[in-house]
Amino acid sequence: MNQEKIGKFIVKVRKEKNMTQQELAKKLNITDRAISHWENGRSMPDAGIMLDLCKLLDINVNELLSAKKIVKESYNEQAEENLLEMRREIESQNKKILTLNRIITFLGVVIYLLIVLAAIFIEMPMIIRNIIMALALVMLLLFGVCNLNIIRKTGYYECQECKHQYIPTFNQMFFGMSGITKGDIWQMKCPNCNKKCWHKKVLTKIMKNK
């Protein structure tokens, strides 16, 4: 999605409608600065306001996202392309989150090991050593819980039996089993078919065409 192109398109249709930024802002109940941000390609109108904006500009959301007026015949094609583009964006975003999460997990384990090694090899009273080890373990556990939550909320898990895609609950994942050696898969009970089987991570929900 090209924000700059979309911005230019908004300017063009707004002018076609003989509206100033202020007039449009007033009708949408937002500041004219927001409009100018969109038009400069610095931000996108958020989903909540997109429909109202399109209605005022006499275009549809698809045209807004494509930054051009679409003739009827190519409408479906363009809609599909926009959906794909959106999926690609979500996918690459989720991929980044998961990679970052992996790096942070690795660093967390390294820091834990360093603290434990330090506690073992540096001369100190037994009680202090035990406290440090216990605190490090608590830190590692908290860290693990946060990480699991990030993995859980990024993308979806797909049941290999019935292909149902969903975001599992924390408990489901916590008590499930990770197939670490086989990639990002998790053994859980499927809320749809109730079978316990491997669930594969998918980065975006696959939209079913009817």
Ligand SMILES: [Zn+2]
């Ligand atoms: Zn299932």
